[in-house]
Amino acid sequence: MADRWRREPIRYLLFALAASFAVWYYNFASSPAEAPLPDINPRAELHPEPDRLHIVVTGGAGESMRDPLQYYKNVTVNTVNLLDCMAGAGVKQLVYSSTCAVYGNPERLPVTELTPPLPINPYGQSKLMAEEVIRWYARSQPEFKAIVLRYFNVYGSDPGGRLGEYPRPELRAQSRISGACMDAALGLVESLTVKGTQHPTEDGTCVRDYIHVMDLISAHVAGMAHLANPPPLYNIGTGKGVSVKQFVEACRAVTGVDIKVVYQAEARPGDYAAVWSDVSKINRELGWRANYTNVEEGLRHAWQWRLQHPEGYGY
Numbered sequence: 001m002a003d004r005w006r007r008e009p010i011r012y013l014l015f016a017l018a019a020s021f022a023v024w025y026y027n028f029a030s031s032p033a034e035a036p037l038p039d040i041n042p043r044a045e046l047h048p049e050p051d052r053l054h055i056v057v058t059g060g061a062g063e064s065m066r067d068p069l070q071y072y073k074n075v076t077v078n079t080v081n082l083l084d085c086m087a088g089a090g091v092k093q094l095v096y097s098s099t100c101a102v103y104g105n106p107e108r109l110p111v112t113e114l115t116p117p118l119p120i121n122p123y124g125q126s127k128l129m130a131e132e133v134i135r136w137y138a139r140s141q142p143e144f145k146a147i148v149l150r151y152f153n154v155y156g157s158d159p160g161g162r163l164g165e166y167p168r169p170e171l172r173a174q175s176r177i178s179g180a181c182m183d184a185a186l187g188l189v190e191s192l193t194v195k196g197t198q199h200p201t202e203d204g205t206c207v208r209d210y211i212h213v214m215d216l217i218s219a220h221v222a223g224m225a226h227l228a229n230p231p232p233l234y235n236i237g238t239g240k241g242v243s244v245k246q247f248v249e250a251c252r253a254v255t256g257v258d259i260k261v262v263y264q265a266e267a268r269p270g271d272y273a274a275v276w277s278d279v280s281k282i283n284r285e286l287g288w289r290a291n292y293t294n295v296e297e298g299l300r301h302a303w304q305w306r307l308q309h310p311e312g313y314g315y
Contacts, residue, residue, distance in 0.1 A: 061101060061121040061270040068122035075126035076133065083137050093227050094134065094146040095220055100209070100237070100275050102128040102150065109241070110209075110278040113150075113233045121270030131233075138229045145227035152209035152237035152277050154216055156298035157305040163213075164305030166312035177244060178210075178299065181251035182306045184259045191260040194244055196267030201274050205244035206267075209237035209276035212292035212301075222288040237277030238290045247295060254299045 064071040079096075086094065101124030102117040119125040131148055138144050155178040157164040165179055177194075184192040197204040219236045226232065242250075252259050282288050292298050 061123050061272075062268040064121050064123035064126070065269040068126075071122045071126045072129075075123070076129045079130035079133055083133070087141075092141070092144045094144075094231075095223050095227070096131070096134055096146060096148045096231070098131055098148050098150045099124060099127045100150055100152045100235070100277065101272075102131070103272075103275055105272045106275060109274060110239060110276045111235065112278040113235060113281055120272055123270070134231060138231055142229060145229050146231035147223045147227050148231050148233045149219060149223055149236050150233065151216065152211050152235070152275070154213055155210050155295075155302065156212040156214065156292065157302045158214065159301045161305055161308060164302065164309060165213075166306070166309065177247055178251070178302055181248060181259065181299075182255075182302060184261075185251065185255040185257040185303070186306065186310060191262050192248065193262045193264055194248065195264045196244075196271055197263050197265050199267065199273040201243060203243050203245045206271060207241040207243045207274035207276065208247075209240060210242055210247065210295050210298065211237050211290060212298045215290040215292055218291070219282070219288055222282075222286045226286055232285075234282040234286065235277040235279055236282070237279055238293045239277055239279045240293060241274060241276035242295055250296045251299055251303075254296055254303050 083094075086092070100111070101121065102119050103111045103115055104118040104120040104124060106115050106118075108115070117124075117128050119128055134146055134148065138146060153176070155165075155176060165176070167179055180189075180192055183189045194205060196206055199206055201207050215238075216236060219234075223234070248259070248261055279289065
């Protein structure tokens with residue numbers, strides 16, 4: 001299986017994303033807003049391969065503050081459902097995608113895997129709960145093996161132009177800062193709004209560790225060879241903090257567009273001031289490290305894809 005991953009990592013990443021989206025769509029997008037959210041057992045919907053990846057399909061701190069039940073259901077409950085599905089199908093291996101949001105506002109930076117998790121929004125809390133579900137399940141099933149990867153802020157596109165990020169128009173308000181920058185550079189929105197300018201950081205805006213999507217894929221490839229019980233935990237980042245303001249300036253430089261930026265003092269609900277990773281553990285134990293550590297390079301990949309797909313896939 002690992003050899004197949006090395007040959008065609010994007011194929012299997014797409015499979016995992018499609019499976020996760022199917023569960024999300026059934027639970028949320030296809031149900032009337034006033035109807036109760038249905039319980040879904042993925043056993044009836046998914047047919048897992050020998051190894052399973054669980055990749056988040058809703059990941060917004062602010063959105064989770066407004067609709068916490070959606071996050072607990074989609075993230076935590078569906079992790080339980082997925083494990084139930086896997087048990088029924090005899091699947092005993094899992095790569096789980098978690099998040100740096102579990103750390104909240106850490107007292108010390110950078111964060112290591114030993115940093116106490118203290119999430120400050122339902123998104124981070126729901127992912128931490130899902131991690132615990134996996135760990136308890138692993139204790140009860142000696143043959144089950146897994147790995148937990150805590151992502152930092154994902155951005156970028158496939159340098160070969162095959163895949164890119166294009167959120168649906170109605171989700172633009174929840175999109176990543178990279179997608180929002182591209183929308184503004186393309187004139188799809190009048191301006192880019194940066195929320196939160198009074199954080200205790202050097203320029204007042206949030207500081208994040210931006211990890212290129214291709215580095216994220218390579219981390220999964222490395223993780224597939226190191227499944228264990230109890231499941232090991234690794235941070236997936238660059239080890240470098242970049243402020244939102246710095247990120248926006250990099251986007252301006254890459255696109256060549258003088259993007260209009262509206263700075264809003266009030267931060268998004270549930271937003272933490274700064275977090276970036278210590279990746280020495282995964283460097284040491286898995287031999288993995290990020291290749292794309294310059295945000296301008298990653299943004300250039302994203303911009304090239306958006307120029308070729310101004311209205312998303314199919315155009």
